[in-house]
Amino acid sequence: MATNTRSLDKVTLLDWYRQIVLIRQFENRCDELYHQKKITGVYLHLYSGHEAVGVGAVAALGEDDHVLTGYRDHGIALARGVDAKPLMAEMMGKRTGVSGGKGGSMHLASRAHNFWGGYAIVAGHLSLATGIAFKERYMGTENVVLCLMGDGATNNGYFHESLNLSAVWNLPVVWLIENNFIGMGTRIEDSSGQPELVKRAVAYGMKQGPRIDGQNVIEVHEAISEAVAYARKKGPVLVEALTYRYKGHGVSDKQYDARDDLKRELDDWQAHKDPINILKDHLLAGFDGIEAELAKIDTEVHEIVEEAVRYAEASPVPTYEDLIRHIYVE
Amino acid sequence: MAEKNVPMREALRAALIEEMERDETVFVMGEEVGSWQGTHRVTRGLLEMFGERRVKDTPISELVIAGAAVGAAMAGLRPVAEIMTINFAFLSIDAIINHAAKVHYMFNGQFRVPLVIRAASGWGNQATATHSHTPEPIFAHFPGLYVACPSNAYDAKGMLKTAIRDDNPVLFTESIALYSKPSLIPEEEYLVPVGKSDVKRQGEHVTLVSYARGVEWSLEAAAMLAKEGIEAEVVDLRWLRPLDLEPVFESFKKTNRCVVVEESLPHFSFGSEIAAQLQEAAFDYMDAPIKRVSAMDVPLPYAKEIELMALPNAQKVVDAVKEIVY
Numbered sequence: 114m115a116t117n118t119r120s121l122d123k124v125t126l127l128d129w130y131r132q133i134v135l136i137r138q139f140e141n142r143c144d145e146l147y148h149q150k151k152i153t154g155v156y157l158h159l160y161s162g163h164e165a166v167g168v169g170a171v172a173a174l175g176e177d178d179h180v181l182t183g184y185r186d187h188g189i190a191l192a193r194g195v196d197a198k199p200l201m202a203e204m205m206g207k208r209t210g211v212s213g214g215k216g217g218s219m220h221l222a223s224r225a226h227n228f229w230g231g232y233a234i235v236a237g238h239l240s241l242a243t244g245i246a247f248k249e250r251y252m253g254t255e256n257v258v259l260c261l262m263g264d265g266a267t268n269n270g271y272f273h274e275s276l277n278l279s280a281v282w283n284l285p286v287v288w289l290i291e292n293n294f295i296g297m298g299t300r301i302e303d304s305s306g307q308p309e310l311v312k313r314a315v316a317y318g319m320k321q322g323p324r325i326d327g328q329n330v331i332e333v334h335e336a337i338s339e340a341v342a343y344a345r346k347k348g349p350v351l352v353e354a355l356t357y358r359y360k361g362h363g364v365s366d367k368q369y370d371a372r373d374d375l376k377r378e379l380d381d382w383q384a385h386k387d388p389i390n391i392l393k394d395h396l397l398a399g400f401d402g403i404e405a406e407l408a409k410i411d412t413e414v415h416e417i418v419e420e421a422v423r424y425a426e427a428s429p430v431p432t433y434e435d436l437i438r439h440i441y442v443e
Numbered sequence: 444m445a446e447k448n449v450p451m452r453e454a455l456r457a458a459l460i461e462e463m464e465r466d467e468t469v470f471v472m473g474e475e476v477g478s479w480q481g482t483h484r485v486t487r488g489l490l491e492m493f494g495e496r497r498v499k500d501t502p503i504s505e506l507v508i509a510g511a512a513v514g515a516a517m518a519g520l521r522p523v524a525e526i527m528t529i530n531f532a533f534l535s536i537d538a539i540i541n542h543a544a545k546v547h548y549m550f551n552g553q554f555r556v557p558l559v560i561r562a563a564s565g566w567g568n569q570a571t572a573t574h575s576h577t578p579e580p581i582f583a584h585f586p587g588l589y590v591a592c593p594s595n596a597y598d599a600k601g602m603l604k605t606a607i608r609d610d611n612p613v614l615f616t617e618s619i620a621l622y623s624k625p626s627l628i629p630e631e632e633y634l635v636p637v638g639k640s641d642v643k644r645q646g647e648h649v650t651l652v653s654y655a656r657g658v659e660w661s662l663e664a665a666a667m668l669a670k671e672g673i674e675a676e677v678v679d680l681r682w683l684r685p686l687d688l689e690p691v692f693e694s695f696k697k698t699n700r701c702v703v704v705e706e707s708l709p710h711f712s713f714g715s716e717i718a719a720q721l722q723e724a725a726f727d728y729m730d731a732p733i734k735r736v737s738a739m740d741v742p743l744p745y746a747k748e749i750e751l752m753a754l755p756n757a758q759k760v761v762d763a764v765k766e767i768v769y
């Protein structure tokens with residue numbers, strides 16, 4: 114359930130810290146495993162740098178609310194409480210993966226968590242979010258859909274058609290843009306006539322939410338809590354969180370090695386706007402003697418990730434039966 | 444058994460009404476389905492009967508019509524989304540192929556997509572190049588999707604009811620030229636099973652394989668051929684997916700000759716697929732090349748004389764049969 118941000122207690126903040134660190138370590142480990150060729154394939158888009166957006170936003174939801182995102186989905190799955198073991202198994206294409214080894218890194222989902230998936234067609238999931246939200250209205254229930262997307266996703270037809278329909282049908286959706294200022298190699302100024310993306314809400318006559326600091330989990334949580342409350346009672350809201358990707362577009366992105374300007378920009382974000390540091394500073398300033406607790410969390414998380422890796426490595430690969438199963442509902 | 448002569452449009456409408464009455468999760472959405480009463484009048488009166496909650500007019504947004512229907516289906520509803528004509532489904536194609544047909548598989552069975560997308564299909568009345576497509580085979584290319592192509596009012600009703608009840612996504616195409624054509628329909632409820640072909644006419648000299656409007660030309664051609672002593676067997680596939688070719692193979696083993704009749708274009712087509720599968724399954728029974736009667740490989744023009752020239756008809760089927768029955 115949504116927490117009241119003004120009375121954020123230590124337990125909540127430590128829980129967010131744990132989640133953010135878990136995502137960071139999980140992604141670092143994925144990166145390593147990819148370079149060791151234990152995670153294979155061409156697509157692996159890490160959530161490093163974005164952690165506070167996913168954690169703060171998902172924390173604003175109730176269990177019966179819904180979450181969808183694009184292909185940069187590992188962090189959202191973890192924030193939603195999906196176990197690291199089947200997530201890591203999916204990275205390695207194992208039968209025990211959340212998607213049975215058939216979805217891969219870009220297609221993680223867990224029905225049990227109302228996490229409807231990562232989707233790899235840019236903005237495709239926006240239309241699904243609209244349909245899932247429609248079901249809530251149809252049944253007269255009050256659950257909300259949180260739909261995350263990249264800045265690049267605001268430029269194809271799915272965005273336009275989905276946001277417009279959500280406004281016309283007054284659907285309970287929080288549209289959350291994770292604006293990291295770039296899509297693959299195209300800067301926001303080169304892809305959007307209006308680079309303040311949240312302003313697009315005006316065109317649809319939907320509530321224009323705030324443009325927030327996506328590196329500050331507390332700020333994200335507060336903004337999304339308000340947006341969720343609005344969506345639940347009234348209708349769709351568009352929110353924009355400013356953030357930065359630490360590991361390039363995906364594992365095959367070599368731009369940062371080649372370009373000094375990008376490298377400097379990245380260094381700047383890591384030095385001054387890192388979501389872990391921001392939360393850590395907040396905790397250190399607010400709670401005496403918390404350092405030991407933070408260190409303990411770091412170690413525990415390390416063990417969770419290592420356990421996930423061991424589990425994934427020990428898991429079997431899918432079989433011929435898996436290959437031909439679930440094409441249709443039998 | 445009481446029967447009534449009902450045009451396909453009304454048979455489809457009856458199927459929608461019966462299913463909406465039977466199951467509250469069934470709803471209709473699309474452009475002009477409500478207050479306009481449906482572009483093809485299939486949804487006539489539904490808004491008045493079921494109200495705005497269950498009959499949803501949408502903006503001209505083919506992509507999100509299909510995509511929102513996928514989401515609603517994943518969430519447990521049974522949407523029947525109408526794409527005004529299948530020509531506009533090219534704007535929906537990502538939602539249909541990359542989402543409707545994939546999510547069940549890609550997430551290892553966690554989600555189901557009990558969805559029907561209805562789309563009016565076919566040419567006629569000089570609708571011209573952008574408005575005369577019959578791309579059913581394109582959709583049938585993809586595993587994960589069912590493709591229904593009824594050839595008459597009776598099948599249309601039973602197939603639509605089945606499609607709505609099925610837990611898989613179905614692209615349900617309706618030949619515009621058949622909307623007004625009636626068939627005898629029983630008053631009591633019936634269903635037509637998914638993926639079952641139907642032999643519409645028995646004959647021993649040649650097998651005609653078709654679906655949707657092609658069945659009409661095939662039957663017409665069979666009647667013409669019968670006058671000359673050639674008895675054609677007509678197999679109506681009804682569904683391009685699941686594709687039930689058993690009756691075609693059976694028929695071919697008897698006739699040893701086959702003409703595939705399709706409203707669509709000839710390249711990479713339905714006809715190519717049937718011919719390929721037939722020679723693999725029944726090569727030893729083949730007495731003549733498998734012929735294909737398709738639309739000509741051109742965009743459709745406006746002027747009636749050349750529009751008709753480009754399109755299949757019963758006479759073209761007769762001519763093709765005569766090339767291989769001697």
Ligand SMILES: Cc1ncc(C[n+]2csc(CCOP(=O)(O)OP(=O)(O)O)c2C)c(N)n1
Nearest residue numbers: 185233234235263264265266293295296297
């Ligand atoms: C419809 C579509 N077009 C292009 C692509 C290729 N592609 C994958 S990610 C991406 C960039 C998306 O950027 P953004 O939405 O900003 O997300 P980010 O990677 O920054 O998180 C592109 C062009 C795709 N997957 N789908």
Ligand SMILES: [Mg+2]
Nearest residue numbers: 263264295296
């Ligand atoms: Mg981006």
